[in-house]
Amino acid sequence: MSRAALLVLADGRFPAGGHAHSGGAEAAVRAGRVTGAADLEEFCRGRLHTTGLVSAALAAAAALGADPAELDAAADARTPSPALRTTARKLGRQLTRAARATWPSAELDALARAFPKGAHQPVVLGLAARAAGLGPGDAAYCAAYEGVSGPATAVVRLLSLDPFDATRVLARLAPEVDRVVDLSVAAAGRGVDALPSAAAPLMEIAAEAHAAWAVRLFAS
Incomplete structure (x- = not known):
């Protein structure tokens, strides 16, 4: 296993399309729920322990070799918002292209x-990690970190937030990312039916509203 492969997969410059998405941050900024670094930290914390936990567990399960079709159905069941399901599949398609070009794999x-x-x-992410020779913990770290780094990066652009403040938020959340990864890997090891289903209803509702905006900076 190459640890450098983890850096490649987790790099924000990996061409998987994530830069075009705010992870719900744009809608939160518009609604006034995120106005600065303190709000950003709370937003990212909530996202980490809900959708971040679910995504990390799905990615870990895929990296362990669980049936991708079962995992995809599990992801659908845990994503009530049609807009978010569409976003997840668009990002999955782009990640599949990037991963197949980087780590050719019969599974991909x-x-x-x-x-x-x-x-x-997240299912594609787990298979990409597997193709890169990485383990379930690595896949879970990629998913969990992406769940908070995406919104943090987006808020820098949306609010002209000082990048140092955004980076400090991510550093403060690091111990919680560790805990979420541990929970995710443990759940993934117990099978698809044991995967977490933590919900973020306000984020689901906001995603539906955001999808209907005529003008927006981010795709989601």
Whole structure:
């Protein structure tokens, strides 16, 4: 296993399309729920322990070799918002393209054939980690960190927030990312039915409203 592969997969410059998405931060900024660094930290904390936990567990399960079709159905069941399901599949399709080009894999090829419009992004992430020779913990770290780093980066652009403040938020959340990863890997080891289903109803509702905006900076 190459630890450098983890850096490649987790790098924000990896061409998986995440830069075009705010992880719900744009809607939160518009609604006045995120106005600065303190609000950003609370937003990211809530996201980490809900959708971040679910995504990390799905990615860990995929890296362990669970059936991708079962995992994709599990992801669908845990994503009530049609807008978020569409976003997850778009990101999954882009990640599949990037991962197949970077780490050629029969499993990724099979996933692309089975889900031509894209599987859920965390499922693809887990298979990409597996193709790169990484383990379930690595996949979970990628998913959990992405869940907080995406909104943090977006808020820098949305509010002209000092990047140092945004980075400090991520550093403060690091111990909680560790705990979420531990929970995710443990759940993934117990099978698909044991995966967490933590919900973020306000984020789901906001995603539906955001999808209907005529003008927006981010795709989600």
